[in-house]
Amino acid sequence: MSKAILYDATLCIGCKACEQGCAERNKLPYNDAVAAEPVQSAHKYTVVLTKGDKFMRRLCMHCEDPTCASVCPVGALRKTKDGPVIYEEVRCMGCRYCVVACPFGVPKYEWEKALPAVRKCDMCSDRVLAGKMTACAEVCPTGATKFGDREELIAEAKQRLHENPGNYVNRIYGLEEVGGTSVLLLSSVPFESFGYRTDLVREPLPLFTFRVLSRIPDLVALGGVLLGGVWWITNRRTAVAAAEGKKGGREGEVT
Amino acid sequence: MKQKLMRFTLWKVVFLAIMAAGAYATVLRFTRGLGASTNLSDQFPWGIWIGFDVLCGVMLAAGGFTLMAAVHIFHIERFKPIIRPTVLTAFLGYLLVCVALMFDLGRYYRIWHPLIMRNPHSVMFEVAYCVMLYTTVLALEFAPIVFERLRLEKPLRILQAVSIPLVILGVILSTLHQSSLGSLYLIMPNKLHPFWYTPLLPVFFFISAIGIGLAMTIFESYMSSKYFHRQLELPLLSDLGRILAVVLSVYAMLRFEDLYHRGVLKLVLQPRYETWLFLLEVVVGLLLPIAMLFTRRIRESTGGLYLAAVLTVLGFITNRLNVSITGMEGAAGMHYVPKWTEMAVTAMIIAGGFALFGLATKYLPIFPAEGEHAKPAAVVVRARSLEQPVAGD
Numbered sequence A: 001m002s003k004a005i006l007y008d009a010t011l012c013i014g015c016k017a018c019e020q021g022c023a024e025r026n027k028l029p030y031n032d033a034v035a036a037e038p039v040q041s042a043h044k045y046t047v048v049l050t051k052g053d054k055f056m057r058r059l060c061m062h063c064e065d066p067t068c069a070s071v072c073p074v075g076a077l078r079k080t081k082d083g084p085v086i087y088e089e090v091r092c093m094g095c096r097y098c099v100v101a102c103p104f105g106v107p108k109y110e111w112e113k114a115l116p117a118v119r120k121c122d123m124c125s126d127r128v129l130a131g132k133m134t135a136c137a138e139v140c141p142t143g144a145t146k147f148g149d150r151e152e153l154i155a156e157a158k159q160r161l162h163e164n165p166g167n168y169v170n171r172i173y174g175l176e177e178v179g180g181t182s183v184l185l186l187s188s189v190p191f192e193s194f195g196y197r198t199d200l201v202r203e204p205l206p207l208f209t210f211r212v213l214s215r216i217p218d219l220v221a222l223g224g225v226l227l228g229g230v231w232w233i234t235n236r237r238t239a240v241a242a243a244e245g246k247k248g249g250r251e252g253e254v255t
Numbered sequence B: 001m002k003q004k005l006m007r008f009t010l011w012k013v014v015f016l017a018i019m020a021a022g023a024y025a026t027v028l029r030f031t032r033g034l035g036a037s038t039n040l041s042d043q044f045p046w047g048i049w050i051g052f053d054v055l056c057g058v059m060l061a062a063g064g065f066t067l068m069a070a071v072h073i074f075h076i077e078r079f080k081p082i083i084r085p086t087v088l089t090a091f092l093g094y095l096l097v098c099v100a101l102m103f104d105l106g107r108y109y110r111i112w113h114p115l116i117m118r119n120p121h122s123v124m125f126e127v128a129y130c131v132m133l134y135t136t137v138l139a140l141e142f143a144p145i146v147f148e149r150l151r152l153e154k155p156l157r158i159l160q161a162v163s164i165p166l167v168i169l170g171v172i173l174s175t176l177h178q179s180s181l182g183s184l185y186l187i188m189p190n191k192l193h194p195f196w197y198t199p200l201l202p203v204f205f206f207i208s209a210i211g212i213g214l215a216m217t218i219f220e221s222y223m224s225s226k227y228f229h230r231q232l233e234l235p236l237l238s239d240l241g242r243i244l245a246v247v248l249s250v251y252a253m254l255r256f257e258d259l260y261h262r263g264v265l266k267l268v269l270q271p272r273y274e275t276w277l278f279l280l281e282v283v284v285g286l287l288l289p290i291a292m293l294f295t296r297r298i299r300e301s302t303g304g305l306y307l308a309a310v311l312t313v314l315g316f317i318t319n320r321l322n323v324s325i326t327g328m329e330g331a332a333g334m335h336y337v338p339k340w341t342e343m344a345v346t347a348m349i350i351a352g353g354f355a356l357f358g359l360a361t362k363y364l365p366i367f368p369a370e371g372e373h374a375k376p377a378a379v380v381v382r383a384r385s386l387e388q389p390v391a392g393d
Helices: A017-025 A032-036 A067-071 A097-101 A125-129 A135-139 A150-163 A206-213 A216-254 B002-032 B048-060 B063-073 B077-104 B123-150 B153-161 B163-183 B201-227 B234-261 B265-269 B273-294 B302-332 B340-363 B377-392
Strands: A003-008 A047-051 A054-058 A077-079 A085-087 A145-149 A183-186
Touching: A003 A150, A017 A032, A017 A047, A017 A135, A067 A077, A067 A097, A067 A206, A135 A145, A145 A150, A150 A183, A206 B123, A206 B163, A216 B063, A216 B163, B002 B340, B048 B077, B048 B163, B048 B201, B048 B302, B048 B340, B063 B077, B063 B123, B063 B163, B063 B201, B077 B123, B077 B201, B077 B234, B077 B340, B123 B153, B123 B163, B153 B163, B163 B201, B201 B234, B201 B302, B234 B265, B234 B273, B234 B302, B265 B273, B273 B302
Parallel strands: A003 A183
Antiparallel strands: A003 A145, A047 A054, A077 A085
């Protein structure tokens, strides 16, 4: 069964334990300076945003049908059946199409390195595979970040919305965005105020290109026959003209 | 005579200056990485190396497949005399696109990875494959010119035996990747500005590639006549201009219908940065050349036809830059201006292209023999073996 993360901003106290836990698990430097950085980057895979007494996390959404995995020409990014969207550095040639295309702006690039790689949250895929929860969920002191089965977490999120409608914006972010994600968000303030786009389409983005790409085999077959046919007809016309003795004039003129 | 020598020297100095700046930028790029040598960032990961060098580079090389199809598939043989310079330009164009890609790819030494690591759902994968295969096709279409020069009869004959299937393959591959460069952006409906995001992007990229193919042929013929003192065949080029007028009209019609149906035309009233660049692209780079090409007096004059072709080329370059840069800035929340290193590398690649073109025309039979209309012996050999399939038909 596919795993997921449910983040409930109303339970979050903004302690940034998840940021630190994430950095430790990924062997990234973490100090006050990094903690103060308000954006995801190649050295910071998750961010706790603060606005007054409101908080919001940002991390890879682990889409059900990920745009990054669809656009990657060499298949360096892929969705595992457990839920995490993982990255295989050895395949990546650095075209950065994933960075351009991700609807959530998640994949980040190591711009300062001579031989860079893409960096992003991988939902602690090794831990998940071993039956453990993600580092961020494990260290969360309030249960704001919760790890579990996606279906169960959706049911739980719905129940929270149902029981305390006044506490929340009536929306589970990630339930339908770009076909659904494995990270689900609940918030008491509009998601836009933390930079989450609420105008994203409901269908998986890979469909937008696959609709075109899937026609290629037909196009190749049709194009080949059509062009071959045109050549055959026009060529025959030249041949007939030649046979009728017009060869000298026409050929001499063109070469 | 002296003046001519001076000018030649000046151009040499300019060329060397561009090459030196490009070489320094190249060192910076490969030792310091993309961050230090470009203005690219996580907000704006694709700059002019993709927007201009790759998107425009592939587009400007479209003359190759357009003219090959016209001459060899549709048998419009009047255009035969300009086919060699056009194939040369296309071949050089694709080689330079590959060079530019080496600069842009973070791990350039893995550029061959798509050969064995395949993701058929990726437009980029398809583009990579088509560009790889089409560059090979162009090399094979160009090779006879080299074989002729070296008088290698046997390989020449082998290539000529497969020339028609090769042309058909080239046209199909071009159709696929010219349109797919537009499809690259289909997956970003929430990012690309509505002036440019449309489900018809691949169709527009394809039609404009044909238009550019024609416009570039006119442009190149004019340049060749100016710098290589080849006689400009005006009636021939005016005919191309006539076809170009029709292609551009079809494109313009579809473009406006699409904007109208998506309800985007009213955005023209917003005094925004995107609006000015959209108007520049559509009014100066599309409607104006259409009007010029439909005016007989302009179409049949050397200067007028040349100007219309240049406007068309600039218009579609603006289009590609609008799709890849202008249209993406809004979602990125920032303006992207290329760093000097990015421009120096681009200038170096373009200058290199001109130099290679000059060298090729000097040492290879690209143009018909100078000063006379008699055909060189080698061309006759080629023409004769091209006729062979006729006999078998």
